[in-house]
Amino acid sequence: MPPKIAITVGDPRGIGPEIVAKTLEEPPEGADYVIVGPEDCVATLPFAHEAVGEAMEGPLPAPGSPLPLTPAEAGRSVGLQVEKAYSLVSSGEVDAIVTGPADKSAFQLAGHKYPGHTEWLGHLAGDVETTMMLAAGGLRVSLITTHLPLRDVADSITRERILRAGLHTRQALVEWWGIRQPRIALCSLNPHAADGGLFGWEEEKVLAPAARELQAVGPVPADSVFVKALRGEFDAVLVPYHDVGMTAVKVAGFGKGVNVTLGLPFIRTAPDHGTALDIAGKGIADPGSMWHAVALAVELAKVGAGPSA
Numbered sequence: 539m540p541p542k543i544a545i546t547v548g549d550p551r552g553i554g555p556e557i558v559a560k561t562l563e564e565p566p567e568g569a570d571y572v573i574v575g576p577e578d579c580v581a582t583l584p585f586a587h588e589a590v591g592e593a594m595e596g597p598l599p600a601p602g603s604p605l606p607l608t609p610a611e612a613g614r615s616v617g618l619q620v621e622k623a624y625s626l627v628s629s630g631e632v633d634a635i636v637t638g639p640a641d642k643s644a645f646q647l648a649g650h651k652y653p654g655h656t657e658w659l660g661h662l663a664g665d666v667e668t669t670m671m672l673a674a675g676g677l678r679v680s681l682i683t684t685h686l687p688l689r690d691v692a693d694s695i696t697r698e699r700i701l702r703a704g705l706h707t708r709q710a711l712v713e714w715w716g717i718r719q720p721r722i723a724l725c726s727l728n729p730h731a732a733d734g735g736l737f738g739w740e741e742e743k744v745l746a747p748a749a750r751e752l753q754a755v756g757p758v759p760a761d762s763v764f765v766k767a768l769r770g771e772f773d774a775v776l777v778p779y780h781d782v783g784m785t786a787v788k789v790a791g792f793g794k795g796v797n798v799t800l801g802l803p804f805i806r807t808a809p810d811h812g813t814a815l816d817i818a819g820k821g822i823a824d825p826g827s828m829w830h831a832v833a834l835a836v837e838l839a840k841v842g843a844g845p846s847a
Contacts, residue, residue, distance in 0.1 A: 542633055544626045548638025551609075558825075561828045613641070619638075623635040633839040635806050637807075669706040671710070674787045680776050704776055713841070717773050722774050727778045793827055806835075807832075
């Protein structure tokens with residue numbers, strides 16, 4: 539049986555409905571799909587769908603059209619989509635979920651205490667800890683810290699955080715990608731991996747011992763580790779902070795990057811961009827990242843069940 543993938547449209551005001559509709563014009567082959575979203579977004583799509591929330595009055599809009607909702611209404615819609623997608627994957631009705639982009643501020647206005655998809659899915663799955671991985675082609679990058687001010691990063695790079703990201707990454711590479719003996723590199727925090735302590739002490743006292751525990755290579759300087767990974771020397775790179783990892787992924791495959799949540803007991807992928815409210819409804823949104831997010835979900839679902847935390 540082909541895997542079944544649930545796709546949420548995300549914030550109905552943004553480009554989510556458009557990029558989902560465009561992706562479904564020529565979806566990745568080898569899977570069945572069920573689309574989750576407001577009835578006004580999903581009822582006209584030629585695929586199985588799960589409508590959440592009440593339909594608006596009047597005729598249904600054209601496929602991919604944004605809906606005229608308030609931020610709070612949009613946040614509530616995304617919340618309903620998350621809950622429905624989780625119920626489908628947790629019950630075994632689908633094998634993986636792909637989530638359309640959401641607006642974190644709208645999420646908060648709707649009264650949700652979780653800042654976004656990742657945190658809420660982690661809560662629904664039993665308050666499991668998660669790790670964000672970005673994938674573009676052969677480059678896979680796992681973030682040790684995510685959305686922190688740069689001045690706070692050094693104090694946040696702890697042994698525990700490195701090990702959590704590393705173990706999640708190793709387990710996903712084995713169970714989702716089917717790589718029996720993953721080769722993982724740990725990217726340095728400081729320039730030139732601190733150059734023997736000249737530019738900092740974190741590499742010697744924190745990163746190197748954690749790398750040994752993980753049986754990973756490193757710390758490797760940021761200016762060389764991604765080149766080595768792209769050449770095939772590593773299956774994944776652990777990075778200390780958000781922008782060093784995101785920059786590498788987007789340079790390696792802009793428009794093709796995929797967000798993968800590690801640590802969940804099911805597969806969840808997402809495009810690596812936001813709602814782009816400024817271009818919603820103009821028909822110019824690029825569906826590339828969403829298409830690749832769906833394709834990767836299909837690929838991973840075919841390998842087997844995802845890792846549990």
